[in-house]
Amino acid sequence: TEQAFPRDVCVHELFEAQAARTPEAVAVTFEGTSLTYGALNEQATQLAAYLQRLGVGPDVLVGVYMERSFDFIISLAGIWKAGGAYVPLDPFNPSQRLLHMVEDSNVKIILTQGHLQGKLEVAEDVSMISLDEINRQKVVDEDETAPIVEREVQPHHLAYVIYTSGSTGRPKGVMVEHRNISHLICGYVKTYNLTAKDRSPHLAGLGFDATVWEIWSCLTIGASIVLVDEEARLSPEKLKDWLIKHKITITFITTPLVKVMQTLEWPTHTSLRYLLTGGEKMTTTPVSPLPFTLINYYGPTETTVVVTAGEVKVNATNQMPPIGKPIPNARIYILDKQMQPVPIGVPGEICIGGLGVTRGYLGKKELTQEKFIPSPFDKGERLYRSGDIGTYNADGNIEYIGRIDHQVKINGVRMELGEIATVLHSHEQVKEAIVIVREDEYIGKQLVAYVVVDEQQEHMDHILQHYMTEQLPQVMVPSVYVFLNALPLNANGKVDRKALPVPDTYVAEEQVVHPSTSMEKTVARACQELLGTNNISMSDNFFKLGGHSLLAAQFISRLRKTLDVEIPLRTVFDTTTLAALAAAIEGILQTEQRAKRLVLRSVERTSAGTSLSFAQQRLWFLDQLEPGSAKYNVPSYYRLQGAL
Numbered sequence: 230t231e232q233a234f235p236r237d238v239c240v241h242e243l244f245e246a247q248a249a250r251t252p253e254a255v256a257v258t259f260e261g262t263s264l265t266y267g268a269l270n271e272q273a274t275q276l277a278a279y280l281q282r283l284g285v286g287p288d289v290l291v292g293v294y295m296e297r298s299f300d301f302i303i304s305l306a307g308i309w310k311a312g313g314a315y316v317p318l319d320p321f322n323p324s325q326r327l328l329h330m331v332e333d334s335n336v337k338i339i340l341t342q343g344h345l346q347g348k349l350e351v352a353e354d355v356s357m358i359s360l361d362e363i364n365r366q367k368v369v370d371e372d373e374t375a376p377i378v379e380r381e382v383q384p385h386h387l388a389y390v391i392y393t394s395g396s397t398g399r400p401k402g403v404m405v406e407h408r409n410i411s412h413l414i415c416g417y418v419k420t421y422n423l424t425a426k427d428r429s430p431h432l433a434g435l436g437f438d439a440t441v442w443e444i445w446s447c448l449t450i451g452a453s454i455v456l457v458d459e460e461a462r463l464s465p466e467k468l469k470d471w472l473i474k475h476k477i478t479i480t481f482i483t484t485p486l487v488k489v490m491q492t493l494e495w496p497t498h499t500s501l502r503y504l505l506t507g508g509e510k511m512t513t514t515p516v517s518p519l520p521f522t523l524i525n526y527y528g529p530t531e532t533t534v535v536v537t538a539g540e541v542k543v544n545a546t547n548q549m550p551p552i553g554k555p556i557p558n559a560r561i562y563i564l565d566k567q568m569q570p571v572p573i574g575v576p577g578e579i580c581i582g583g584l585g586v587t588r589g590y591l592g593k594k595e596l597t598q599e600k601f602i603p604s605p606f607d608k609g610e611r612l613y614r615s616g617d618i619g620t621y622n623a624d625g626n627i628e629y630i631g632r633i634d635h636q637v638k639i640n641g642v643r644m645e646l647g648e649i650a651t652v653l654h655s656h657e658q659v660k661e662a663i664v665i666v667r668e669d670e671y672i673g674k675q676l677v678a679y680v681v682v683d684e685q686q687e688h689m690d691h692i693l694q695h696y697m698t699e700q701l702p703q704v705m706v707p708s709v710y711v712f713l714n715a716l717p718l719n720a721n722g723k724v725d726r727k728a729l730p731v732p733d734t735y736v737a738e739e740q741v742v743h744p745s746t747s748m749e750k751t752v753a754r755a756c757q758e759l760l761g762t763n764n765i766s767m768s769d770n771f772f773k774l775g776g777h778s779l780l781a782a783q784f785i786s787r788l789r790k791t792l793d794v795e796i797p798l799r800t801v802f803d804t805t806t807l808a809a810l811a812a813a814i815e816g817i818l819q820t821e822q823r824a825k826r827l828v829l830r831s832v833e834r835t836s837a838g839t840s841l842s843f844a845q846q847r848l849w850f851l852d853q854l855e856p857g858s859a860k861y862n863v864p865s866y867y868r869l870q871g872a873l
Contacts, residue, residue, distance in 0.1 A: 230583070232557035234415035239384055239407040241309035243449040245270060251451045254425065257299055259456035264299050266451070269306065276307030276360070283338060283356075285313040287386040292331060292339035294318040294349055297435065297456055300360045302444060304340045309407075314387035316402070319436040320345055325700055326400065330392050331355060334402055334591060384408035390591050391438050393530050394645040394705075402591035405438075409533040412584040414446040416557035420538075421503055425451030427478045428500070432457040432468075438534045439481050439508075463798060464782045465489035466789075476500040481526075484509040485779045491515045491523065507535060509638045510629055511552075514544040527552035527629060530643075531600065531613050533585035537561060539626055551626040552619070559583035562612065563621050568605055571620075576630055579617040582606075586613050637666050639674045639777070642704045649676065649707065652700045656693060658682045661716050663724055664707060667732070675775050678707035679729050681715060694773070703802075708775050742767040742808065747855050748818075749811040755787045756807060767808040771801055793859065794818045822857045 235243070248256075252267030285291060291308045293315050295301045308315045316334045318327045331339070331351055339351065343361035351357060388407045392400040417423070429447050431454050433439035447454050455475050461467040465486055472480060478500050482490065487506040491513070499520045507526030515523065528535035539553020555561045560582040563571050571577040582604055589597030604610040618630040637644060646664045653662040661681040666674050682689060690710040697706045709732045717728035744750040744767055753765055760774055771781065781801040788796055796814055804810040841849065851858060 230555045230557050230559055232412075232416055232419065234412050234558075236384065236408065236411070238411070239309065239382055239386075240388065240410050240414065240445050240449065241273075241306055243411070244306060244445065245310075247449055247451050251425065254451055255453050256448060257302060257431075257454045257456065259299065260458070262299075266448075269299075269303060269448075272303050273306035273310055276303060277310035280307060280311035280313065280338070285311040285338065287312045287382050289313045290316050290334050290336045290387070290390055292316045292318050292334070292336040292355075293435075294320060294327070294339050294341040294345060294357070295360075295435070296320055296342065296345070297431065297459070298342065299456075300340075300342055301435065302431075302448075302454075304360060305444070308340075309382070309388065312382035312386070315389045317389070317391060317436045317440070318349070319434060320348070321434075322436065322702055323700055324349060326702070329399055330402070333392075333399070334390055382407070384411065387588070389441070391436065391530055394643055394648050399648070399651075401593060401596070403530045404588035404591050405441075405533055406588055409585055409587055410441055410445065412558045413442065413533050413535070413556075414449060417442065417446045418450055420557070421479060423447070423450055423452060423479065427452040428455060428476055429453075429479050430455050430457050430472070430475070430477055432462050433481065433483075438530050442534050443481060460798060463779070464786070465493065466786050469493050469495070472501055473499055479503045479505070481505040481507070483507070484511055487511075487523070488513055489779075489783065491519060495520050505538075506541075508642075510631075511541065511550050514541055514550050516543065518543055525550050525552060527627075528585075529581070529613065529615050529617075531587055531589075531615075532559070532581045532583075533587060536581050536583070536585055537627055549628075551622065551628045553627065554625050555583070559585055560607075561627060562606070563619055563627070568602075573621050573623055576618050576620050578633060579615045579619045579627070579629075580612045581615060582610050582612045586611050637674070639666070639676065639704055642702070644705050646676075649678075649697075649701065649705055652697065653678055653680065653693065653707075655700075656696050658684065658686070658689070659693075663716060663726070663729070665726060665729065675709065676705070676707040677709045677711065677732055679711045679713055679716060681713055685712060690773075703772075704777060706772075708772060708777070744811075746811065746815075748815045749808060751791060752788070752807055752811040752814065755784060755791065759784055759787065765807070767811070768806050770805055771807065771810065776801075788814065792818060794821055819856070 248266040248270035252265060254266050255263045256266045256269045257264045280291065285308065291313050293301065293304050295304065305315055316330060316336055318330060318339065327349060328351065337355055339355060339357050340360055341357050343359045346357060346359050384407045386407060387404055388410055389405050390402040391405065392402050394400055423446065427447065429443060429452060431440065431443050433443055444454060455477065457471060461471040468486065469490055473496065479502055482504065484506050487504065497520060501521040503522050503524060505524045505526055507528065511525045523541040525539050525541050526535040527537045536556060536559040537553045538556050539551050541550045562580045562582065563577040564580050565571050565577050586601065589601050600614050601611050602614060604612045616633045618633060620628050620630065622628060637646060649664045650662050653659055653664065659680055659682055662678060664676055664678050667677050668674050680693065686692065689712065693710055694706065711730065711732050717725045744753045749767055753767065756765055756771065756774065757763055759780060760776065765774065771784065776784065782798060784801060785796050785798055792814070794814070794817055796817060800813050801810060804813055848861060
């Protein structure tokens with residue numbers, strides 16, 4: 230799979246060359262505002278000079294604590310121009326997790342935005358520098374601006390350190406070099422024939438390595454990047470409309486979203502040529518043709534974003550698609566426990582070689598030696614042991630089967646179950662804990678925590694849920710808590726996972742709060758259909774019932790179609806019970822109806838009027854019960870033939 234690419238230059242140098250060729254071309258747009266290549270390059274250069282005066286150089290790490298913005302991209306380019314490497318710190322992650330990353334990576338400089346200043350309580354020896362419009366002028370004094378040191382950074386130097394879930398309960402940093410990225414984006418551009426006419430969104434999470442892929446594959450060829458708003462990012466329907474509206478030509482979207490998007494109704498023709506997906510096992514295929522090519526990707530962070538790709542074709546039998554074949558400059562081996570290749574069709578561990586294999590784990594020499602091993606097939610090359618199980622098919626495609634250990638992916642996020650259990654253990658009331666994944670036909674993958682506590686308290690599940698939400702991202706917080714007197718053990722004294730009881734989500738009849746209004750009934754019905762259960766109380770929380778962020782998007786989509794009302798996705802997260810959610814939606818509905826209601830001019834009556842008929846009374850009553858309902862509208866159409 231070898232393919233030529235410029236091995237002696239770094240990614241930002243490819244960007245600088247493009248900025249010199251097309252300084253007036255639009256590099257990035259967001260909500261009607263644009264930033265040209267020339268302006269982006271100039272601001273990044275100024276920032277680089279400032280960072281170099283602070284001591285930033287090769288392999289020096291700089292934190293980036295920002296939301297999706299122009300500043301985020303300027304910061305990445307500026308850090309690279311200074312010779313340093315960045316550590317993404319997504320503000321949407323819990324502070325405790327981010328503080329561990331800051332401490333573990335030993336960053337002493339963190340670039341941020343004005344409105345985020347002070348939200349992350351770092352140690353005194355760490356400098357938080359704001360890059361908003363006002364403070365940027367203070368960062369670089371025109372009279373003191375020094376030229377940046379040319380060519381100090383080389384392709385073998387670090388480009389970024391990104392953190393993934395760790396089995397010790399702490400995330401571990403993966404060290405990625407410039408040459409790892411260069412081969413990836415150059416191969417990507419050639420594979421899809423990308424040009425300056427292409428438009429691609431930046432919609433990956435800021436702590437997700439796909440961000441590198443999205444941004445720099447475009448900014449090295451003169452194409453434009455469009456920043457997506459957070460509301461559209463997690464809603465399949467809204468994201469589809471957003472892609473069409475902004476004339477996006479190629480995009481990467483995580484698997485859980487694509488599973489829904491491939492079932493939506495698309496226009497016959499659209500600007501979108503390629504929709505790339507990955508991050509989780511693709512279990513379905515389109516059952517009808519799509520107006521774009523769907524590509525399924527696979528790859529661990531340790532091998533730079535992706536290493537295999539395969540087209541997902543229409544399949545009426547809905548057969549699970551493979552993860553494809555190795556991308557340019559990647560080598561994939563399926564090996565047994567003795568590190569020998571297995572025959573075609575026989576499962577083995579997916580081991581990865583090639584130019585995407587990264588330096589290893591930051592500050593974890595033993596773990597690096599364990600996972601990054603000398604290749605038995607190519608002298609001088611290293612292989613990364615992914616821990617994933619797969620098989621080679623006769624046609625050269627690879628099928629992904631699952632994980633060797635208990636590392637899992639839920640909603641596109643890779644996590645160690647041990648990390649979640651460790652955080653759970655840290656609660657003062659918890660004696661023992663284990664976290665597993667259970668899969669449900671309706672809900673999908675669900676984290677279930679089995680807990681032994683010192684003393685069972687009332688609402689202990691709510692207490693632990695609140696505690697975990699403060700420590701971990703929402704996707705890593707268990708949906709269900711099962712309390713046991715002791716964890717079951719096998720003959721070897723280890724926890725017998727097979728003996729763990731299936732969670733009993735049944736709610737006693739006397740504890741059930743039944744829906745009492747039309748809106749509550751609508752919300753309960755949508756919840757029952759989506760989660761596949763009738764055992765729902767209006768006092769339940771959507772997420773405790775097994776919901777997660779992507780199911781929340783589908784939940785809102787169902788309610789939007791039923792009620793014809795625009796409901797912000799945040800509403801599901803901000804309400805603690807289904808009853809509160811119904812009340813919030815009722816408020817939104819009434820607000821919209823008041824806005825739409827025509828102002829009527831009062832007319833003086835000349836008589837006492839006429840009593841309503843029973844049919845009219847029924848219509849009046851239903852309108853009072855559910856204002857603005859379209860239930861009694863009668864749609865009709867006429868087909869006319871001939872000239873008009």
